[in-house]
Amino acid sequence: MSTIEVSAASSQPTRTDSHVTNDFSIQVATVNGSGSQTANTVLMRALFQMGIPVSGKNLFPSNIAGLPTWFTIRASKHGYIGRKKEIDFLVAMNPETAQEDVRKLEPGAAVVYDEPLKLNTVRSDLHFYPVPFDRLVGPVCPEARLRKLVRNMIYDGVVAQLLGIDMEEMRTALYKQFGPRKAKAAELNWNAVKAGYDFAAANLVKTDRYRVERMNATAGKIIIEGNAAIALGCVFAGVTVVSWYPITPSSSVIEALTTYLRRFRIDKETGKATFAVIQAEDELASIGMVIGASWAGARAMTATSGPGISLMAEFTGLGYYAEVPAVIVNVQRVGPSTGLPTRTMQGDILSTAVLSHGDTKHPILFPSSPVECFTMMISAFDLAEYFQTPVFVFSDLDLGMNNWMSDPFPYPTEPINRGKVLTAEDLDRLGGFARYKDVDGDGVGYRTLPGTRHPKAAYFTRGSGHNENAGYSEREDDYMNNMDRLAHKFEAMRSRVPAPYVDIDQRAHVGIICAGTSRYAVEESRDQLRDEYGLQTSYLRLKAYPFTPQLSEFIRRHERVYVVDQNRDGQLLQLMRLELDPDEIAKLRSVRYYGGLPLDARTVTAEIAAQEGF
């Protein structure tokens, strides 16, 4: 029997007693469309339910079925939930990639594999666990057409047994995943998990170091994808008009949003919707509808990714110049062009900050977590309506499409801020208004909504030159006054956008700056730099553009400041160059990663250590 070979083979590294507990990564290599997502989610959830901090990263191809896909689960007793570069525990289910996957492992890693792949012949410094999946799946799944899907649940059982994952937690996670309506399917899959577990218990001898132990670090937390968090933010921001065009990786924002809106925003008395979701013909139309709806007074948003942002450039300029609110979510993926549509990047920062022709500047918010996806969507709507301008929210594929362990979301404490809108009563009192006059000194004029029943309510909105009264004008002074007011308005935003997170280490001469999902790698890297190189660092995580005064203060108090970018050209750093003083710019160093995978701490640590001369 093959398993005897496993335990007795002299090529296996000897069994070790130095356990590694709750600190490893599991990678499952399968084929796209084989239903492995459920098996992986169950595994991740079971760890979460055992109180162990976890993260899951789905590395998938731009394809519906047939191409290789990898899912990585990281368990970290330290609470690190960024990507871990090294794989400690591989589940090799895909014949196409198995050999290469095994070759990439560090010595001492464990490999669960489909027995016929004979991976134990590839290397001798790994712990191999062959499993006859086809033989095991038959008895638990009599229906042949389901076997391809159920087969994957077997590795869940094997992994649970080898790592010591509580089977009751596996069971809870599995039944939660299927839900009460699919109890029969859940039972079928549960039998497969058990079959895997029983096989491993009876036939495999554990020789690797990795194992789990119950902790209490996930109590009260939730698991959610960033895209669903953005959707919830929209619901609680009171969004009323949504227009979109499907594009990976943003489509699930609107799909989740539609589900939540149907559940929570149907008027109970009338059965009618307090929202409209419109699938547009393209991104030109989706942003056009958002601009039109916002102009008419709705809270309107769209979600897209890089190629959609490119198409929205012209309307964004109109929104900026005619001063119409809009909320645009960009779940960034790898560009340029079609690029790597299922890989992650923060590569649209520079182009979006000044999107469209002429002089334009647009605020961008950078959520880094599901909680911030939620709270920043609410901020985005308030900012867009207050400042009467398009506001961008920049997530990325890593945040948007992966499951994250998160604190629960806080219910908004502030009422919805609809900005400076005059009603018919206001017009009676004022006797009229000048649409583009800076009455309050913050550059923001008062607007009226179409349909306001007042003879003095109307004004004419145009993307062509206009004066304070919204009249057509090609005059030099009108144009310049308008542009200066718009610039002033942008300055006024600095005190209204979310301020950065700052952690100053009084001993540090070195600072690190990043935005969005880079935080996970950077926060872990700070510990690595401290523990491995004795380098103390301060840290600033940007939450918004325009930058706030904290940025300059942070740079000034450090000798060298590393700006971490997930793009080739150091876009975040380049954007700072446009705004900062030369002596501040001189302190900036660039750390860049642009391979399309979520940024990992090792990459950041290695780059900073090298530049620091270690």
Add this chain to the structure above:
Amino acid sequence: MSTTAVPPKKTNRIGLEIAAYKGGKTTLCAGCGHNSVSERLVECFFEMGIEPWSVAKFSGIGCSSKSPAYFLGMAHGFNSVHGRAPSVATGALVANRNLLGVTVSGDGDTASIGIGQFVHMLRRNVRQIYIIENNGVYGLTKGQFSATADIGSKLKTGVVNDLPPIDCCLQAIHLGATLVARSFSGDKRQLQAILKAAIAHRGLSVIDVISPCVTFNDHEGSTKSYSYMKEHGEPLHELDFIPACEDIAVEIAEGEIREVEMHGGARLRLKKVGRDYDPTDKLNAVRALAEAEKEGHVLTGILYVDTSRPDFVELLNLVDEPLATLPESKVRPPREALDQIMDELR
């Protein structure tokens, strides 16, 4: 104090004078067909007694798209992006279902750069009046052909168009507009009747108005000139629009008159000219347009009308009050809703 009696100014049924319906002074060329269309809009909204502030005007870019500034100055207007007025209008009209939308576009704005948004607007049947001021050329860029230019029509420079035109009415009938008409800016009476029917219509009205460009396309060899339209224009019927409030009984000779009941009880009366034309028959409308093209005629009148199809706002099952101004209590779910979702995600 003068005692000279001033004749009382004429007011409409809501007590407004025609001045309340006028816009800014036009900056288009003298004699431009577009100005006639603006005048008809002023007259029709005045005569129908529509509150001007209940209207929202939209346009793209081009000469035609400037014209919303020249009528209904008390209505909000939005001169947006080239070829993209349909999306802006759709967003606004969904945001506030009580608005009556009027979009003015041109042949370049609709059939060239904007054909994508145009056809999808047709599919949605968004309630609004969509006017194409069609002169076959780009005016603001000084006289290049648009996609509605007829085969064989000649530019002032002598360049002949050899590509087939897009017939916006044919597209509109085919893809879901529920009132489709073609008219001529020089036919005051017909255009008035069509516009009034469109104001009463609860759905998308597409009105293709041949509106000659006096500067770049009104010469010999043009098929969009005043003289060409006078020779080749062929009215399908004589049109009368009878508002709901006017209950006029008229003797109708059998077979001579058709009536179409519009939304809200208004009626459209079509008097036969030459042939009997049923504007509720889609196939018939398509055939008539194809035949006219073959014979070199420009059919004018109400080509197609369907008062039964639900408009976009109905399909969206929206609440009765405008989405735009719903209070916080209607759009932000309570704390318990968030708690419930959080529990489910644990």
